[in-house]
Amino acid sequence: MSSTTPSDPSKRDFIVLTGQAMMGISGALFAWPLVHSMNPSADVLALSTTEVNLEPITQGQAITVTWRGKPIFIRHRTAAEVESARADDGADLRDKQTDAARVKSFEDKEQSQWLVVQGVCTHLGCVPLGQKPTDMKGEFKGWFCPCHGSHYDTSGRIRKGPAPKNLAVPPYQFVSATRIKIG
Amino acid sequence: MAHGERTPFQNPVIEWVDQRLPIFTLLNKEYIVFPTPKNFNFLWNFGAIAMVMLVIMIATGILLAMQYQPNTMMAFDSVERIMRDVNYGWLLRYIHANGASMFFIAVYIHTFRGLYYGSYKQPRELLWMLGVVIMLLMMATAFMGYVLPWGQMSFWGATVITNLFSAIPLVGEHIVTWLWGGFSVDNPTLNRFFALHYLLPFVIFAVVFLHVVALHVVGSNNPLGVEPKSKADTVPFHPYYTTKDIFGLTIFLIFFAAFVFFAPNYLGHPDNYIPANPLVTPAHIVPEWYFLPFYAILRAVTFDISIPFTHIVLIEAKFGGVLLMFGAVFALLVLPFLDRSPVKSAEFRPMYKIFFWVLMLDCILLGFAGAKPPEGAWVYIGQAATAWYFIHFFVIVPNLHKIEKTLPLPDSIDAAVRAAQAHKAS
Ligand code: HEM
Ligand code: FES
Numbered sequence: 001m002s003s004t005t006p007s008d009p010s011k012r013d014f015i016v017l018t019g020q021a022m023m024g025i026s027g028a029l030f031a032w033p034l035v036h037s038m039n040p041s042a043d044v045l046a047l048s049t050t051e052v053n054l055e056p057i058t059q060g061q062a063i064t065v066t067w068r069g070k071p072i073f074i075r076h077r078t079a080a081e082v083e084s085a086r087a088d089d090g091a092d093l094r095d096k097q098t099d100a101a102r103v104k105s106f107e108d109k110e111q112s113q114w115l116v117v118q119g120v121c122t123h124l125g126c127v128p129l130g131q132k133p134t135d136m137k138g139e140f141k142g143w144f145c146p147c148h149g150s151h152y153d154t155s156g157r158i159r160k161g162p163a164p165k166n167l168a169v170p171p172y173q174f175v176s177a178t179r180i181k182i183g
Numbered sequence: 184m185a186h187g188e189r190t191p192f193q194n195p196v197i198e199w200v201d202q203r204l205p206i207f208t209l210l211n212k213e214y215i216v217f218p219t220p221k222n223f224n225f226l227w228n229f230g231a232i233a234m235v236m237l238v239i240m241i242a243t244g245i246l247l248a249m250q251y252q253p254n255t256m257m258a259f260d261s262v263e264r265i266m267r268d269v270n271y272g273w274l275l276r277y278i279h280a281n282g283a284s285m286f287f288i289a290v291y292i293h294t295f296r297g298l299y300y301g302s303y304k305q306p307r308e309l310l311w312m313l314g315v316v317i318m319l320l321m322m323a324t325a326f327m328g329y330v331l332p333w334g335q336m337s338f339w340g341a342t343v344i345t346n347l348f349s350a351i352p353l354v355g356e357h358i359v360t361w362l363w364g365g366f367s368v369d370n371p372t373l374n375r376f377f378a379l380h381y382l383l384p385f386v387i388f389a390v391v392f393l394h395v396v397a398l399h400v401v402g403s404n405n406p407l408g409v410e411p412k413s414k415a416d417t418v419p420f421h422p423y424y425t426t427k428d429i430f431g432l433t434i435f436l437i438f439f440a441a442f443v444f445f446a447p448n449y450l451g452h453p454d455n456y457i458p459a460n461p462l463v464t465p466a467h468i469v470p471e472w473y474f475l476p477f478y479a480i481l482r483a484v485t486f487d488i489s490i491p492f493t494h495i496v497l498i499e500a501k502f503g504g505v506l507l508m509f510g511a512v513f514a515l516l517v518l519p520f521l522d523r524s525p526v527k528s529a530e531f532r533p534m535y536k537i538f539f540w541v542l543m544l545d546c547i548l549l550g551f552a553g554a555k556p557p558e559g560a561w562v563y564i565g566q567a568a569t570a571w572y573f574i575h576f577f578v579i580v581p582n583l584h585k586i587e588k589t590l591p592l593p594d595s596i597d598a599a600v601r602a603a604q605a606h607k608a609s
Contacts, residue, residue, distance in 0.1 A: 035361075038375065044365045064462060068366035071462050119462075123501065125346040126339065126464040146466055147343070148482065148557050162485055164499050 049183030051175070054114065062131045064119060067182045071119035071127055072170060073143075074180075077154060082112050084141065085155035095166045099155040102166070106174035116180065117156040118170050121145040123163035128152060143167070213399050218417035219424055220405035222596050226300075227403070227424075228431030229293040235432060236286040237391065241384050243279040244328075251331065253377035255370045258333035259458045277447040283325050284450045285439045287473035290318060294515075299539055301527030302404040308519035310397040315516045317390050322474070324383040327376040329471060334455030339468050341368045341376070347481070350502035367461060407599055408527025409592055416596040467556055475553030476546050481508040482557050483569035507569065514576040521576060524584035531590040538579055545571045 050067045052074065057063055062075040077085075085099040103112045119127050123145065129135040130143035130152075138144030138151035140159045145152075150161030157166040172182040189208050192198040201207040250269050252261040265272035294314065297303055303311035330341045345362050349355040364371030402411065411417050418424075442449065450472060454465045470478050484503035487496045498506070514521075529536040545568050552565035593599035 038364055039361050040363075040365050041371070044369075044371065048366075066462070069369045069461060070367045123346075124343040126343070126468070127462060147464060147468055162500055164487075164501060 049181060051179060051181050053179055055178045059113070064131050065182075067170060072182060073115075073117050073119040073131060073156075073167070075115045075131075077113050077115055079113075081141070081154040085153060085157075088140075088153060088155075088157075091159075094158050094164070097155075097157060097166055102155050102157075102169055104172070104174060106177055111174060114180075115154075115156060116169065116172055116182070117167040119143075120168070121147065121150055121163055122158065122165035122167065123148055123150055123161070128167070213420075214425075215419065215421040217399065217420040218402075218411070218414070219420050220403055220411050220416060220596055221418045221423070222405050222407060222600055223403075223424065223427065224406050225427075225431055226292065226296040227405075228428055228435075229289045229296065231428040232432055232435050233286065233289040233293055234391065236282060236289055237384065237387060240279065240282050240286060241388070243275050243282065244381070244384065246275050247279055248381060251377075253331070253374050255333060255373055255459070258331060258373060262332045274443070277443045279328075281439065281442045281447060281450060283328065284442070284471070284473065285435070286321065287325070289435070290321065291473070294318065295543065297404075298518075298542075299529045300404055300406060301408050301522070301524075301529070303519045304522065304527050305519070306401045307397075307404060310394060310401060311519055312516055313390055313394040313397060315512065317387055317394060318515075319512060320383055320387045320390065322477075324380060324387065325471065325473070327380040327383070329455075330373065330376045331380060332455060333373065333459045335457045335459055335463075335465050336452045336455040336468070338368060338459035338461065339464055340470060341372065343468055344470075345372075347501070347505050347508075350499060350505050352502065369461075404527065405596060406528060406530065407593060407596055408531065409596055409599070412595050413597070469554055472550070472554075475551075476549035477508050477511060477553070479549040479553035479565045480511050480569045480572065481505065482553070482562075483507065483566045485557075485562060485566075507573075511572060514573065518576065518580070521581045522584075523581060524587065524589070526589045526592065531592055532583075532587060533590065534587040535580075535583055538575060538583070542572070542575050545575070 048068050050065060050072075052065055054074070054076070057074065057076045059076050060078050062073060064071045064073055066072065075081075082099070089098045089100075100110070100112070102117075103110060103115060105111060119131070121128050124147065126145050126147035128143035128145040128150070130137040136144045136146075138160075140151050140153035142154045142156060142159075143152040144150070145161065145163065148162050150163035151159050152163075152167055153159050155166075156169075158164070170182050172180050175181050189201070189205060192201055192207060197207050247265065250261065250265050250272065252258055262276070265276050267273075269275075297311060297314070326340070326344060330337045345359055345368065348362065349359045351358060360366065362372070363369065364375060405411075452469060452471075457465075469475075481504040484500050484507060486503075487500050488498040488503055489496045524532060524535065526532055529539050548564065548568045549572065552561050552568060555561040557565070593602070
């Protein structure tokens with residue numbers, strides 16, 4: 001009490017500012033649990049791996065499986081399809097990526113016949129056509145998204161239309177020569 | 184509060200309550216004797232109509248919520264059960280589904296009325312801006328409501344619209360995952376949309392309340408855009424406008440009932456009677472009609488915006504569309520500060536009047552462009568109409584007062600009304 005008078009204004013400012021800062025910080029800290037509660041929950045995250053047996057898929061055939069609620073396209077590509085994808089590695093691509101960078105290997109052997117991509121158009125999320133033999137496959141013989149007209153090639157790369165990115169390759173690995181684990 | 188100003192009521196019960204809580208005094212002041220410009224036309228009905236629509240939506244919505252199941256396994260079937268098994272369930276659902284369209288019709292007419300008669304100008308800027316906030320909240324509510332029946336359009340509409348947020352640089356993907364509560368539109372998404380669809384109408388109700396408070400502070404605009412100056416310019420709200428509003432409302436409800444009873448699915452999309460399928464996208468995704476102009480603006484940006492002569496992209500096409508779509512609502516929000524002409528009503532602004540009607544046609548054109556698949560000429564029509572929308576608000580409106588010669592304003596509302604009557608009599 002001796003060194004400061006009760007009306008010392010600088011001390012009052014300090015207390016008020018500290019109080020406000022603490023309220024601000026605690027408000028922000030408390031907001032996080034509320035916001036985070038809306039993020040994917042543990043049970044949703046737990047569903048995030050799928051194993052697929054590739055044996056029944058013959059060459060030229062494609063199947064669709066679901067992983068995390070999204071379609072995954074698995075295409076057993078023909079030699080011609082792989083070749084045309086590789087030939088276009090140097091083309092004017094919107095999202096530059098070589099075909100080799102979009103496939104995986106098993107025991108040092110490149111599995112270029114297997115293309116695994118998310119069947120989600122990178123524009124606004126429609127499912128592109130091209131899985132069934134009767135589907136439209138677009139100008140580049142891969143997939144065609146009917147929503148706003150995006151064309152993808154046999155490597156799932158965006159070639160024409162509004163989509164900005166290639167069809168995403170999900171995280172996956174070969175657990176044997178004929179089995180993959182997605183997620 | 185205003186102890187001295189209270190005039191006692193005859194009815195002893197009302198008087199007892201009013202002495203303690205002056206709600207009857209308030210009602211009398213704001214809805215009975217409230218001085219209102221005497222020259223309203225029928226466009227002034229739509230505020231009251233919109234209010235009634237909000238009440239209808241909340242009433243039918245709560246009853247639907249008692250039968251509806253917000254779970255992906257059951258949602259579609261629960262809506263079918265409402266349609267087939269619940270007593271008058273079909274009526275509740277058709278009123279609610281068509282009511283959303285009617286609500287937008289009323290609010291859009293109400294808004295264009297404000298644009299025409301300059302109701303956004305000083306001193307009604309905040310009143311107008313609260314109105315734009317109501318419109319935004321309505322859009323969010325209707326969008327989430329449309330997801331609830333969990334048909335194909337519900338699912339894919341939700342997917343396409345939530346994916347828009349992925350366009351936001353850096354954090355976009357995280358925001359989308361957060362909105363979904365998963366890695367695609369799924370049960371967590373449906374649950375939260377239901378919770379929010381229940382909540383937002385009550386938020387709308389609160390903002391409508393503020394809108395009306397602001398209205399009663401500054402008073403109504405009128406077709407002349409000349410503020411009332413004396414008692415001769417106004418009439419008490421009751422019985423003059425209560426009657427006029429009830430008449431207008433009745434006509435509107437007949438129009439509404441015609442849809443509910445004779446064409447209940449005319450405004451909907453047949454694909455929404457197919458249960459949601461995450462693996463098959465419908466051939467052509469279209470939003471509800473009231474979103475079509477905004478959808479056209481969203482799709483108008485088909486090109487990346489980059490630094491000239493380089494490949495460095497500043498704004499991706501997808502993000503550009505999102506920015507423009509929100510920009511279209513933003514233009515309305517800041518309109519009070521863009522328009523610098525002191526004259527309110529387009530009746531006295533010969534050039535603005537023309538531009539108003541051009542804008543009106545432009546919006547209709549945008550609506551058509553939004554409904555078509557984005558191919559061929561429609562892409563360019565959509566782009567041109569989008570460009571015009573922004574030119575109107577950001578180039579024409581802020582500069583028009585410099586060249587426009589406005590017509591002489593009447594001395595008062597009363598003088599103008601008398602002159603019109605004399606003209607008719609002769
Ligand atoms: C601003 C007011 C509101 C608007 C614009 C609105 C809009 C909509 C729309 C467009 C639908 C889809 C209708 C269909 O195609 O089947 C819907 C469904 C639904 N709404 Fe609302 N709504 C509003 C208020 C409410 C309220 C207050 C509730 C109360 C909880 C509610 C509960 C529901 C339910 C349970 C459904 C699903 C059943 C169905 O699809 O018919 N709504 N709403
Ligand atoms: S969602 Fe595929 S082109 Fe738009």
